[in-house]
Amino acid sequence: MRFIDWFAGIGGFRRGLELAGHKCVGFCEWDKFAAASYTSMHLITDEQRERLAKMPLKQRQKEILKDEYRNGEWYAPDIRYVRADDVPDAKP
Numbered sequence: 001m002r003f004i005d006w007f008a009g010i011g012g013f014r015r016g017l018e019l020a021g022h023k024c025v026g027f028c029e030w031d032k033f034a035a036a037s038y039t040s041m042h043l044i045t046d047e048q049r050e051r052l053a054k055m056p057l058k059q060r061q062k063e064i065l066k067d068e069y070r071n072g073e074w075y076a077p078d079i080r081y082v083r084a085d086d087v088p089d090a091k092p
Contacts, residue, residue, distance in 0.1 A: 002090040004028070006079065010037040025088050026074025035077070036064045044069050 005014045005027035014024050024042075029035045044052070048069060052060050063069070074088045 004074070004087065004090055008038055009034050011042050014038075014042060024073070025090050026076070028076040028079050028082065030078050032065060032077075035075075036061060039064055039069050043071055043073055045071065 001017075001022045002025050003017060003022055005011065005024055008014065008027040008029040009031075011027070014027070018024065027038060029038060040049075044064070052063060055063060067075075076082045076086070
Protein backbone atom coordinates (compact mmCIF):
# COMPACT_ATOMS: atom_id res chain seq x y z
CA MET A 1 0.00 0.00 0.00
CA ARG A 2 1.15 3.55 -0.72
CA PHE A 3 0.14 6.28 1.72
CA ILE A 4 0.41 9.97 2.58
CA ASP A 5 1.47 10.84 6.11
CA TRP A 6 -1.06 13.54 7.11
CA PHE A 7 -0.40 15.41 10.39
CA ALA A 8 2.98 13.71 10.32
CA GLY A 9 4.70 14.98 13.46
CA ILE A 10 8.12 13.35 13.40
CA GLY A 11 6.96 10.28 11.50
CA GLY A 12 6.09 7.55 13.99
CA PHE A 13 3.09 6.46 11.89
CA ARG A 14 5.28 6.40 8.78
CA ARG A 15 7.91 4.25 10.44
CA GLY A 16 5.36 1.68 11.53
CA LEU A 17 3.78 1.42 8.09
CA GLU A 18 7.17 1.19 6.37
CA LEU A 19 8.19 -1.63 8.70
CA ALA A 20 4.99 -3.38 7.62
CA GLY A 21 6.10 -3.08 3.97
CA HIS A 22 4.17 0.01 2.84
CA LYS A 23 5.52 3.04 0.93
CA CYS A 24 5.09 6.70 1.86
CA VAL A 25 4.64 9.12 -1.07
CA GLY A 26 4.48 12.37 0.90
CA PHE A 27 3.75 14.12 4.16
CA CYS A 28 2.06 17.16 5.65
CA GLU A 29 3.26 18.88 8.83
CA TRP A 30 2.84 22.52 9.86
CA ASP A 31 5.42 22.65 12.68
CA LYS A 32 8.80 23.50 11.13
CA PHE A 33 10.76 21.77 13.88
CA ALA A 34 8.76 18.55 13.50
CA ALA A 35 9.14 18.78 9.70
CA ALA A 36 12.92 19.19 10.09
CA SER A 37 13.09 16.17 12.39
CA TYR A 38 10.88 14.17 10.02
CA THR A 39 13.10 15.03 7.06
CA SER A 40 16.25 14.22 9.00
CA MET A 41 14.99 10.85 10.19
CA HIS A 42 13.22 9.62 7.06
CA LEU A 43 14.31 11.39 3.89
CA ILE A 44 17.90 12.58 3.70
CA THR A 45 20.61 10.46 2.12
CA ASP A 46 23.85 9.46 3.81
CA GLU A 47 25.72 11.94 1.58
CA GLN A 48 23.41 14.77 2.65
CA ARG A 49 23.76 13.72 6.29
CA GLU A 50 27.55 13.95 6.06
CA ARG A 51 27.36 17.41 4.45
CA LEU A 52 24.95 18.64 7.15
CA ALA A 53 27.16 17.29 9.93
CA LYS A 54 29.91 19.70 8.86
CA MET A 55 27.67 22.75 9.31
CA PRO A 56 27.19 24.70 12.52
CA LEU A 57 23.98 23.75 14.32
CA LYS A 58 22.06 26.97 13.56
CA GLN A 59 22.84 26.71 9.85
CA ARG A 60 21.96 23.00 9.80
CA GLN A 61 18.54 23.70 11.38
CA LYS A 62 17.66 26.11 8.55
CA GLU A 63 19.27 24.05 5.81
CA ILE A 64 17.28 20.88 6.52
CA LEU A 65 14.02 22.72 5.73
CA LYS A 66 15.01 23.20 2.07
CA ASP A 67 13.17 21.18 -0.60
CA GLU A 68 16.34 19.43 -1.77
CA TYR A 69 16.51 17.41 1.46
CA ARG A 70 13.10 15.85 0.83
CA ASN A 71 14.57 14.20 -2.27
CA GLY A 72 11.47 14.52 -4.40
CA GLU A 73 8.92 13.41 -1.83
CA TRP A 74 5.72 15.48 -1.79
CA TYR A 75 5.36 17.87 1.15
CA ALA A 76 2.68 20.30 2.31
CA PRO A 77 3.40 22.69 5.19
CA ASP A 78 -0.26 23.39 6.02
CA ILE A 79 -3.28 21.15 5.38
CA ARG A 80 -5.57 24.17 5.17
CA TYR A 81 -4.03 25.10 1.84
CA VAL A 82 -3.78 21.64 0.25
CA ARG A 83 -5.94 21.24 -2.86
CA ALA A 84 -7.05 17.86 -4.11
CA ASP A 85 -5.19 18.44 -7.37
CA ASP A 86 -1.93 18.97 -5.46
CA VAL A 87 -2.02 15.63 -3.63
CA PRO A 88 0.10 12.89 -5.21
CA ASP A 89 -1.52 9.68 -6.32
CA ALA A 90 -1.14 7.06 -3.61
CA LYS A 91 -2.53 4.23 -5.73
CA PRO A 92 -0.24 1.23 -6.26
